[in-house]
């Protein structure tokens with residue numbers, strides 16, 4: 001099983017890889033830069049070399065970078081949109097130091113412009129930043145639909161993909177808290193949600209799962225993550241998700257409210273709940 005959690009990147013890649021092993025995982029997620037600001041640390045070539053060696057020797061899987069929250073490619077504010085393009089392009093460039101990784105971003109909030117306009121701006125950013133030669137796969141995250149978030153419906157993600165020229169560089173990261181919050185009933189109808197995803201987006205686009213429980217009831221559009229088994233999704237549904245034949249080979253990333261000890265416990269619990 002490929003599993004890991006969100007880690008702080010402040011001590012570098014080698015540190016995150018070692019932390020992952022100590023937590024019982026084999027992959028991890030991290031922010032490319034300060035999530036609420038724009039600043040990024042300089043690339044540390046020696047840390048990256050050590051990390052790549054450690055990754056190969058210890059069977060660490062494809063890692064997942066997460067874009068900062070300030071990135072909003074469909075903002076009504078032109079400067080915010082330009083900042084998004086700059087940060088996105090710079091993040092892709094930096095990710096190429098760790099070839100074949102995933103880079104996840106929130107499609108953004110259209111504010112009062114409408115979802116159509118939002119989708120137009122998002123694909124515009126992708127069309128200016130994606131490069132033929134990049135090895136990084138960019139993942140659109142499924143959103144809860146809080147405020148004016150784009151991407152809480154599979155159809156919206158499909159439209160972004162359709163309008164992106166280099167769509168071969170695009171995949172999707174499904175966040176269990178977000179989709180449940182958005183009104184996809186993964187608790188009572190997991191098979192139905194998976195076939196809807198397949199029909200609208202195509203399961204071959206699904207590259208990663210953010211595995212979170214939710215503090216709020218079904219379809220509440222709030223986006224508040226809960227510890228595994230302690231929220232409205234519950235342990236039985238989580239067990240079905242991690243063992244589903246169409247999901248079980250994907251990497252699972254925990255973004256639950258936990259310290260290291262809590263993450264280690266959840267990783268152990270999830271590994272124990274696997275049927276294989």
Ligand code: FE
Nearest residue numbers: 066105106141
């Ligand atoms: Fe996210």
Ligand code: FE
Nearest residue numbers: 141175210255
């Ligand atoms: Fe997420």
Ligand code: ZN
Nearest residue numbers: 178223224225
């Ligand atoms: Zn969330």
